[in-house]
Amino acid sequence: MSYDLWYWPGIQGRGEFVRLVLEGAGIPYRDRAREDGAEALVRDLAAREGFKPFAPPYIVDGAFATAQVAHILAWLTDRHALGSGDLATDLQLIQLQLTVTDLVAEVHDVHHPVGADKYYHEQKNEALRAAASFCNARLPKYLGHFEGALGVTEGPFVLGAKWSPIDTSLFQLVEGLTYAFPQRMAALKPDYPRLHAVRDAVARIDRIAAYLASDRRIAFNEDGIFRHYPELDAA
Amino acid sequence: MSYDLWYWPGIQGRGEFVRLVLEGAGIPYRDRAREDGAEALVRDLAAREGFKPFAPPYIVDGAFATAQVAHILAWLTDRHALGSGDLATDLQLIQLQLTVTDLVAEVHDVHHPVGADKYYHEQKNEALRAAASFCNARLPKYLGHFEGALGVTEGPFVLGAKWSPIDTSLFQLVEGLTYAFPQRMAALKPDYPRLHAVRDAVARIDRIAAYLASDRRIAFNEDGIFRHYPELDAA
Numbered sequence: 189m190s191y192d193l194w195y196w197p198g199i200q201g202r203g204e205f206v207r208l209v210l211e212g213a214g215i216p217y218r219d220r221a222r223e224d225g226a227e228a229l230v231r232d233l234a235a236r237e238g239f240k241p242f243a244p245p246y247i248v249d250g251a252f253a254t255a256q257v258a259h260i261l262a263w264l265t266d267r268h269a270l271g272s273g274d275l276a277t278d279l280q281l282i283q284l285q286l287t288v289t290d291l292v293a294e295v296h297d298v299h300h301p302v303g304a305d306k307y308y309h310e311q312k313n314e315a316l317r318a319a320a321s322f323c324n325a326r327l328p329k330y331l332g333h334f335e336g337a338l339g340v341t342e343g344p345f346v347l348g349a350k351w352s353p354i355d356t357s358l359f360q361l362v363e364g365l366t367y368a369f370p371q372r373m374a375a376l377k378p379d380y381p382r383l384h385a386v387r388d389a390v391a392r393i394d395r396i397a398a399y400l401a402s403d404r405r406i407a408f409n410e411d412g413i414f415r416h417y418p419e420l421d422a423a
Numbered sequence: 424m425s426y427d428l429w430y431w432p433g434i435q436g437r438g439e440f441v442r443l444v445l446e447g448a449g450i451p452y453r454d455r456a457r458e459d460g461a462e463a464l465v466r467d468l469a470a471r472e473g474f475k476p477f478a479p480p481y482i483v484d485g486a487f488a489t490a491q492v493a494h495i496l497a498w499l500t501d502r503h504a505l506g507s508g509d510l511a512t513d514l515q516l517i518q519l520q521l522t523v524t525d526l527v528a529e530v531h532d533v534h535h536p537v538g539a540d541k542y543y544h545e546q547k548n549e550a551l552r553a554a555a556s557f558c559n560a561r562l563p564k565y566l567g568h569f570e571g572a573l574g575v576t577e578g579p580f581v582l583g584a585k586w587s588p589i590d591t592s593l594f595q596l597v598e599g600l601t602y603a604f605p606q607r608m609a610a611l612k613p614d615y616p617r618l619h620a621v622r623d624a625v626a627r628i629d630r631i632a633a634y635l636a637s638d639r640r641i642a643f644n645e646d647g648i649f650r651h652y653p654e655l656d657a658a
Contacts, residue, residue, distance in 0.1 A: 238575050239515035242522045242568050252511055256521040263514065276487055279498065280474035286491040287477045293528060301536040301549060303556025314536060314549045321538025333477050340473050 190216040194229050195245035197222040199412035200364070200405075202292065203245040205257045206264075208356035211399040212390075213268055217247075219404070257292075258285040261353040272347050281346065281354050284337055288357045291330045295368065296413050298322045298420065308410075308417070319420035323372045327365070331380050334358055338382035344389035351393060358383060359390035364414030368421070375423040425451040429464050430480035432457040434647035435599070435640075437527065438480040440492045441499075443591035446634040447625075448503055452482075454639070492527075493520040496588040507582050516581065516589050519572055523592045526565045530603065531648050533557045533655060543645075543652070554655035558607045562600070566615050569593055573617035579624035586628060593618060594625035599649030603656070610658040 193210065195203025197219075210217045221229040221244075229244060241255030247263075254260060262282050265271045271278040296304075301318040302311040338358075341348035345355045362383060366373045377384060390396055399405055408414055428445065430438030432454075445452045456464040456479075464479060476490030482498075489495060497517050500506045506513040531539075536553040537546040573593075576583035580590045597618060601608045612619060625631055634640055643649055 239512075239519065239572055241518070242525070242565075252514075254514055254518050256518050259514070259518055259521055277474075279487075279489055279494070283476070283489050283491050283494055284474065286494055290477070290528070293525070297532060297536075301532075302552045303560060305556050305560040311552070314552070317537045317546070317549070321540050325538060325540040330477075337474055 189249075190218060192220050192248040193217050193245060194220050194232060194248065196229065197226055198406065198409075200360075200408060200414070201245075201412050202257050204360055204406075205288070205292075205353075205357050206245050206247065206260050207404075208360060208396065208399070209261055209264055209270070209353045211404070212351065212356050212393055212396045213264075213270060214395055215264070215268060256289075258282060258289050261285055261357075265353055270352050272350075272352070277347070281352060284334075284346070284354050285357060287330070287333065288354070288361060291326075291361065292413055294322060294326055294330075295364070299415050299417060308415075312419075315417070315420060320422075323369060323422065327369075327372065328376065328379075331376060331383060334361075335380045335383050338386055343382055344385045346386070351390065355386055355390050356396065359387045359396075362387040364408065367408040368414040368416050370416070371421045371423040424484075425453060427455050427483040428452050428480060429455050429467060429483065431464065432461055433641065433644075435595075435643060435649070436480075436647050437492050439595055439641075440523070440527075440588075440592050441480050441482065441495050442639075443595060443625075443631065443634070444496055444499055444505070444588045446639070447586065447591050447628055447631045448499075448505060449630055450499070450503060491524075493517060493524050496520055496592070500588055505587050507585075507587070512582070516587060519569075519581070519589050520592060522565070522568065523589070523596060526561075526596065527648055529557060529561055529565075530599070534650050534652060543650075547654075550652070550655060555657075558604060558655075558657065562604075562607065563611065563614075566611060566618060569596075570615045570618050573621055578617055579620045581621070586625065590621055590625050591631065594622045594631075597622040599643065602643040603649040603651050605651070606656045606658040 193203065193206060195201065233241060236253060241253060243255065245257065245260065246253050246255035247260050254263065265278065271281060298318050299308050299315050300311060301314040308315065337346060345351045391400065428438065428441060430436065468476060471488060476488060478490065480492065480495065481488050481490035482495050489498065500513065506516060533553050534543050534550050535546060536549040543550065572581060580586045626635065
């Protein structure tokens, strides 16, 4: 069995949260648009019928296709026993993952506060104001929330000794935020030791380490969600 | 059995998507912050331990509390048999609900493109540009997606003759968007007949009709998600 993952080639973006889980758990998949190109993705999405994805990433298993990162990860968690095995706890992991989704959307909107239909340089003035609000008000609030969730167990992972998809997602958040806002994240780092510890622990998972060293891991760049525009960063 | 729903009193906001399902399905609940005030909500949230909600709305059932509208609705769907009974279909309803969540966040960001930590009048210039992008590019894309989903069955509801939480959510979207952008929604109305038909069908559900006529239904206002600022609307 192998899944098809469809996401824009050339960026980590939202697809990376799915890739990290597939890679970390050793679940076979094909990264279809990286094999066949963005046009193939556009064609595949347009040809789908019934309840179709609104946007990539989406995952396909035979006749079943579904989108939304947190939803895909909950589905994979259920099928591949990636969670705690306790329903109430697994529900809380979904809640946490949806909060990751919210933060990712806010990170995107920092460089696109006016709209995704316009280039960054067309909304740079608005982005300067949005970045200040995000880095000062929202970012510490989110990081503090995840730091608190990581304190429910002894760590290093949210569930303790076993990693689950929320951990690879927190890894990706720390990596992406540090790429986008290096000064701000460096200034905040002492306040969030568990978040940096889970980042380090995820990077040491054998399959994740192999993935990060491979050419399957796309480098961060200024077409993705996490973009480094120096003018938007400040300690 | 009765749930506690915690959400900001005085606005429909994200809480309304939960209220409509509780009301429509006749599920007993207490709207705690409307009884006890916003300070009680702040205290309750701060006192929670373990995997706590990042923000309201959240629902409480004894020792279990969880947040995120789409997650709350999936949980209620499971517990109260509000879905199709078919796993693959119910997963698609969750996917659709998460797309509602995305649209709701974008609607909020139209009047707060710089950040939620600043008042509208402090970001009105940015909001004027964001509103044009939203109304021209994003709104038709979302409405078209939901119109397509409503075409999977004969209607009027997404699943056909039986309503489910996605339908009350689509009702709320049409109501809220029409309140916020009356000119734009009037211009678009002929293109989305199924979306307006589901809005009408939901309004005719006995318990929903009784709820909408009651003082439990808060009026739309300019503290909520859907705000009518005439300068942001155009046909």
